[in-house]
Amino acid sequence: MSYKIDTLCVQSGYKPKTGESRIPPVVQSTTYVYEKTQDMADLFDLKSDGYFYTRLANPTVAAFEGKVAALEGGVAAIGCASGMSATTLAAFTVCGAGDNIVSSSAIYGGTFNLFAVTLPKLGIECRFFDVDAPAEEIEKLIDDKTKMIFAETVANPSIKVLDFGKIAGIAEKYGVLFFVDNTLATPALCRPFEFGANIVIHSSSKYLDGHAAALGGVIVDGGNFGFKGNPRYVSFNEPDESYHGLVYADLPAAPFANKCRAQLVRDMGAIMSPQNAFISFLGCDTLALRMERHSSNAAKVAKFLSESDKIDWVLHPSLENNKYHALARKYLPDGQGGMLSFGVKGNVKDAAKFMEALRLVTQETHVADTRSCVLHPASTTHRQLSKEELAAAGVPENLIRLSVGIENPDDIIEDLKQALQKI
Structure with missing residues (x-):
């Protein structure tokens, strides 16, 4: 069967x-x-x-x-x-x-x-x-x-x-x-x-x-x-x-x-x-349930960030103006996952200030578990790459990677909002 x-x-x-x-x-x-x-x-x-x-x-x-x-x-x-x-x-x-x-x-x-x-x-x-x-x-x-x-x-x-x-x-x-x-x-x-x-x-x-x-x-x-x-x-x-x-x-x-x-x-x-x-x-017992929640939470967070005047750009395939939206609809029709990236307006120091101001969302070298977390890849997971290699990998220096967890989406957004007010 x-x-x-x-x-x-x-x-x-x-x-x-x-x-x-x-x-x-x-x-x-x-x-x-x-x-x-x-x-x-x-x-x-x-x-x-x-x-x-x-x-x-x-x-x-x-x-x-x-x-x-x-x-x-x-x-x-x-x-x-x-x-x-x-x-x-x-x-x-x-x-x-x-x-x-x-x-x-x-x-x-x-x-x-x-x-x-x-x-x-x-x-x-x-x-x-x-x-x-x-x-x-x-x-x-x-x-x-x-x-x-x-x-x-x-x-x-x-x-x-x-x-x-x-x-x-x-x-x-x-x-x-x-x-x-x-x-x-x-x-x-x-x-x-x-x-x-x-x-x-x-x-x-x-x-x-x-x-x-x-x-x-x-x-x-x-x-x-x-x-x-x-x-x-x-x-x-x-x-x-x-x-x-x-x-x-x-x-x-x-x-x-x-x-x-x-x-x-x-x-x-x-x-x-x-x-x-x-x-x-x-x-794995709860994988299907969790991926549904990760995806819906990330879509809400992506929409919020895309409307903020302190954000340069947001990358998540749920957004209709995203370059990969059509491919995501074809290959990931039931949800596009909990991972998104965005660029804070300003420089690397502004990105650091934003991340350090977060209270609910933690800064860590991990993604894709139940808890929301952020990372600055250019200075951590991708720090060995040259500027040219970073560009080829699609990792500009102001990119922040956000792994959206399964917490209440309103709480995640409220935390992001208060941290953005600090920059």
Whole structure:
């Protein structure tokens, strides 16, 4: 039976048997016992499902993975230690020295640094494009060593909405994997696999968890990419000698997720902890409800800010004059999320004065939990970027990022109003 997203949030990922706990227990164990040698051998050969060491798989983490896979409509998921580790593991699953990534420049600052600074040290080049550029311009960056195209559904913090049709068309034309970071939209508002994405990534520390209590990330395999015989992905079609000669493209399901877990998670160990998986699993129960409230609150706040004479500009796709309003109506029709950005009139000192005057809304290096918070990205999450890189990422120096929580919207607006009166 096919269920709607609200039901999947509550019911998917874990089904107890008679006499078992209604919610998944926290299996706080590193290892597992087997009586028969062959049973463990089959696990190591990926011939059967089960657990032998928590660095590779754990029952509590598996429940969370199952829930997120169901929410996104994927075939498998991997719980990771953080959103950044999820992006890193996913990239290494397909990329090696000499390969390249083609990525939108309008992405989270940590991801930008990973692609622009760290991966090149390991021989992986990243070629950035303007997400609003025509397809023909983006296509020029792709060659036979391109292993993935990367973008965010809603860009952090420029709030640019991805044109899935354009990017998916390019990926399909060249037979390249299309990766989407869906952190700010979540599957409650947008399911990228329905619009041509192949791999979805989340920082689960944000809306999926919702509490700001559990660090984590998730990689979701859409199971909708043809690896078999694809010359661009030789590593999927040749025997993996480190895994008994396994050919991942020959697996009946989830070749990407299996390769990622068998090779990269095995060797790098950046798996989600059972306790964090448990907290995040519970958080997902209310995801659909929370995203509805985040979206409606943000729309009200965006309207208020757009009418203030102390604000230069406001970026939220709910506004009819927003550049991405039409795309948001197409890809996020049920709500555009709780993230918005705006520019305070004046200089950086005025922005700081405004943020320090807030009483309800807190200043912190986080987004997308139940509580409203602000940040000045140019001096924090994006401070390593040059002025040119900030401009390319859509992060002017007067930009303030506001993550609108689920408090009463009148209280949020009243706090913003009194702080704006201080500048």
